[in-house]
Amino acid sequence: MFETLSERLEGTFRSLTGRGKLSEDDIRKAMVEVRRALLEADVNTIVAEEFVKDVTEAALGSKILTSLTPGQQVIKIVNDKLTELLGGETEEGEGVDNELNLSKTPPTVIMLVGLQGSGKTTTVGKLALALRQKKHRPLLVAGDIYRPAAVEQLQTLGRQLDIPVYSEGTSVAPPVIAQHAIAQAKKNNNSVVIVDTAGRLQIDEPLMEELQRIKADINPNEILLVVDAMSGQESVNVAMEFNRRIGITGLIITKMDGDARGGSALSVRAVTGVPIKFMGIGEKLDALETFYPDRIAQRILGMGDILSLIERAQAAYDEEEAKKLQDKMRKGKFDLEDFLNQMRNLRKMGPLSGILGMLPGMGKQMKEMRNALNTPEAEAQLRRTEAIVLSMTKKERQDPDIINASRRRRIAAGSGTGVADVNELLQQFRQMRQMMQMASKGGGMNMANMGSMLGQMGGGGMPGMGGMPGMGMGGGARKQTQAPRDPLADFKRGGAPRPAAPNGAARPANGGPAPVRSAGAPGAGVNRPPKKKKK
Amino acid sequence: MFKFFRRKKEAEEVIEEKTEQALEKSRGESGIFGQIGKLFEVDDITDEFWENLERLLLQADIGINLTDKLIENSQRRTLDERTRRSRDVEVIFRREMIRTLAEVQNKAQAAVDALHRKEASDREWDRKQQEKQQLKNRPKGTPPPPPAAIPKVTPGAEGEKRPYVIMVVGVNGSGKTTSIAKLAAYYQSGGASVVLGAADTFRAGAIDQLKLWGQRLNVPVVARNYESDPAAVAFDTVKYAQENGADIVIIDTAGRLQTNFNLIAEMQKIERTIEKAQVGAPNEILLVLEAVTGQNGLSQAKHFTNAVGIDGIVLTKLDGTAKGGIAFAIANDLKIPVKYIGTGEKVVDFAEFDPEAYVNALFVRN
Structure with a gap:
């Protein structure tokens, strides 16, 4: 509904990259946007004014870290101050006070x-x-x-x-x-x-x-x-x-x-x-x-709730299993059995729309994707895909290449779908396996790719959930792994090559807002859009 | 004839009085709108004045966008009329505020009038069109025409009576059940027979709460068990009302957040099921919004209206210090009118919404 603060600041600071320090003028411009964002988040006007004053002071003359653009520098300061104000760790080293005060003599x-x-x-x-x-x-x-x-x-x-x-x-x-x-x-x-x-x-x-x-x-x-x-x-x-x-x-x-x-x-x-x-x-x-406190700070700034997402992912994924999976992918031995597991793992994290709500940077594509996934069709498509895979024998799942015309007919009948649906799934699976093999050479299977694939399986031609930071499965879920660029993605998502990320959208440090990888319009890829239910 | 006018006048006075009473508390030292009135007690209009006005509007939850718009418009008019006198500016500003609310209200009223004119010329054709439109082309995002003062539904083919069905929706804790009791009492006082449907089968105690109200008001409540299908309860309620020749049906629904996909789908199912029980129903869908709601109210109104098409808002809990400024933003952005206001915990703490009375009450100084 509202533009996020980060989106706004990116706009304000587009022309200001590569400078050593924030000027007073820069900060003043930024603070207008900060105040607006706070007000739209229902921060009290007086609190917002005080806050802006504080941040201005902190930002004045502060050095821009080399890894950050001026916009992100301001966001970082705002985020830190917000976290502090919400009761997060203070400079004096006080921890978060979120425990109940229990009486020594019950009750x-x-x-x-x-x-x-x-x-x-x-x-x-x-x-x-x-x-x-x-x-x-x-x-x-x-x-x-x-x-x-x-x-x-x-x-x-x-x-x-x-x-x-x-x-x-x-x-x-x-x-x-x-x-x-x-x-x-x-x-x-x-x-x-x-x-x-x-x-x-x-x-x-x-x-x-x-x-x-x-x-x-x-x-x-x-x-x-x-x-x-x-x-x-x-x-x-x-x-x-x-x-x-x-x-x-x-x-x-x-x-x-x-x-x-x-x-x-x-x-x-x-x-x-x-x-x-x-x-x-x-x-x-x-x-x-x-x-x-840090989570709410990010939410007020419209940065999504990455930490909750990671927690849910950790709860849903077993690290041991993830390593095995990674190995399989690298060797191109990822089979439909693994695919089924992955799909179930992702769904364990809750409905797709809920997961997407926790993602940062509700940019335009992200919004489109969220809307596209936030439909009964997308969920129904996932269920249909699951039904098809479940209608295969174990042998077929482990070695999809043996699935011939007669097997296809049986699978279609068993899952209540058509032979065309089964074909489509198998074709997508092959592409996916290929993609994974390439991707895994770049640094391990991560949620970004998984999401992208399931997105395609689910809704058809959905742009990927690209660029989610901190979701790498390979070496512990909290470690940052940058999503490897998928060489096929441009082709698959509508042909238009991605523009190089503008300077203002570079990746921030510390789990900040990730730039949304630009992608073609939903439905523009090789995959067919989801089928409408026949009436 | 005279009696009629007198009655109408009395009713208007009651509404005004209620609005005033509700807003009185907030006109003290801490109340925001009282301060707006005070703000105009300066000799000259300065930049500082506009800044203070902005702050007060924001504190009333009117939202930054509409606040900017109201102030810009007022500033422009102030310039046009070449005045710096605070009295003139107050009049200009007051008019701006009323217009924000009244535009939507008037449009809705005009649509009703147009329908009535048509009906007189070619009743049969119009009824068909109307039914069709209610069924299929209910414009999403724009409010369908509201009912005339005494809501009546065209009888069925066999001449059987059909009730006017109102469905009440909203987020958790907004005050749906209490508002329903008030609405029931309100229609009852106009001589209508009312039936309530306890289709909030989820929240613990919700059915008991509605039943208690039913007992107090002597209104039948159709209910099933907790966790039963709310759509089925709604269906039963409409059928019961048809069989018993009731005038008004009000369906309570469970509170749901606008972002919860499954619960929104459930609400849509309730609506569809009501339509199965009676063609063209529900005739009115009301969104209950509490006055203390902040900018999220816009998201609520938008999502609910996309899902089922909201005809109007019941603005509740206006007896506190919050004045429901978000209703201005909703009227401005989404063109959904406020229909009723709730001003306390008793059934009589309820009134039709009148934009002019409302805004004027905000400007009254102690």
Whole structure:
């Protein structure tokens, strides 16, 4: 929806390469764009202004590292400052504060507060699950007696998780309920008590007083403010008022699985000085993540979330397996069995559209590709491909060359496709194997190529996921390996040779935004576009 | 006749009053829009004035693009009219803001009027066209014509009554279920019989929440179990309403983020299924958006409207200090009008949206 900051800065600085220092004028120009980007990410105006002032100071006269262009230098400074502001490692060497403060004498009491609809009750459930996984024995407290069926909602969550819920219906005052709950927790040896409270506006006097009473009565170890990632400028006022009235100790940012940039998280962190502890990243009860400042900084800047992607890749890939695979590819012995495994590995990382959302630099091609893959056709094509491969015998998968006309007919019938589909797959597979052999000589199979191939298998003629940094499978997933240039790519993707990367789009250091390899329009390659379902 | 006018006038007053009440709180020291009014209490309009205005508009979540546009337009007009008096500039600026909202609203109204004129000249032909258009060519991204003041659906071939079906969608926690209760009460107060459909079968407690509202309002709620198919619930609800001759059907749906492909597909299926239960339905799809939403509101409106075609927005939680400036940006960029505002937790905290009343209320000084 919005241009990313990096795209904008590349534009601003296109003419400024090769200079030794950033001039004041350069920085001023850049800061106009930085401010815009922050505002579009919902960073509070005052916070944004302060931030821009800080960055200007840091950037003035700073040397441009030889590996970076001026635009990237500014991005690096902005990124570092953002990370710091979000509670990342500071120059004094303080680490990230994202742990819960647990009481030495159980039970630890945690209270969740926030506006209506920010996600408190769901987060109570998620937090309980996370704590139980760390061998805690949580007790949930239904302290929202106002919203219809809020008590039932928490009870349902408790049943789903098999975690006890303390409730006294809707006619007892919440402070009393909370006190009784703690008494019960002590009796039943619950190590953590998590109190749900009703959503309230920060200007609602009676309800804010009620929170103060609950706090005085149960003396919680943590008071966590739940903030919706999609909220705008107002979140700062909300947080400051909650903090002033009851003193919050931590923040939970919810609904981070959407496309909100989360600038409000930054703003709230900045004005309250309270650490962000967790992020909600989905509707399922295990969708709660520990907060990492650097990731949100990149997201605010529109740089994608490479680290999460790498983590998912690591979870999905076995290094041992990857080495074997690499070996096979180099020798040209990559067979359909391996292909099937790879396809499944990629899909283990989640739906294609979700993976692409984590990629940096949503440039034009990337957007096109994301849109193309974000269709039921692309997913259906992948499933169809899987069905074809699964309809082959083991022998056929290991040695696809033995597949003759009669085998093809059988495979087509078995997978519910046509002989033409089987042919197409086999042809693509051969091309792919050839490509891999060449690519693997350049430095190991990496995700970039894999993605590109699956993209082609999936959607037909999709431009590759080129240039993803840090995704090399060969020597540990965190190591940077540059995607080897695929000699066939130009031909396959529509014939037009790629323009040389402009200076402004050179590869940055440290997992910064990768330039998207330019590629032909989707569907322009030799592969056929995905078939529309017949009606 | 006079009685009618009086009633209309009273209704207008109530809307204005409600809007004012809702915005009153934010007009204190901390409220943003109150400060906009104050800002104009200067003698001369200076560069500093425009900078301050920009900051206030941004803080209202109006967004940088529309803020730039509003200020540029106002500056140009100020130049055209050769004035530096703050009073004049206030009038100019106020008009700019109203226009941003009213353009969309008026266009929607004009479309309704055009339809009515046609209907009078060649009813049968028009009905067919209308049905066809509702079925197939519902323009994506542009809002289809809204219903007339009293929504009625043409009866079926056998003369059986058909309800006016409203589907309510939105992201998690935006206030869909509460808004539905308010909408039900609102139509009820106009003498309509309402049926609610509990098609949020996902969120824990959602069905109970709607049922509780149903009890309070004495409105039947059609529901199945949790985790059952929401489209089936929607279908049942429309069928139940047809059999019982209800006027209005309101379908609750689960909150979903606009970027979740599968859930958006589920929502599209609910829409298709409602259409199977009754040709041309749902007659209205409302997106519920909370006033505290930031720039992501644009993405929400865009994705939801691409998926099912949004007819209007219910702007909720206007009783806080946030004033829903993103609704201006949505009206400006996507041409989707705000239809209703929610101003509190009670069913009566609800009103039709009136751009002029809204903007004027923002400029009232304490």
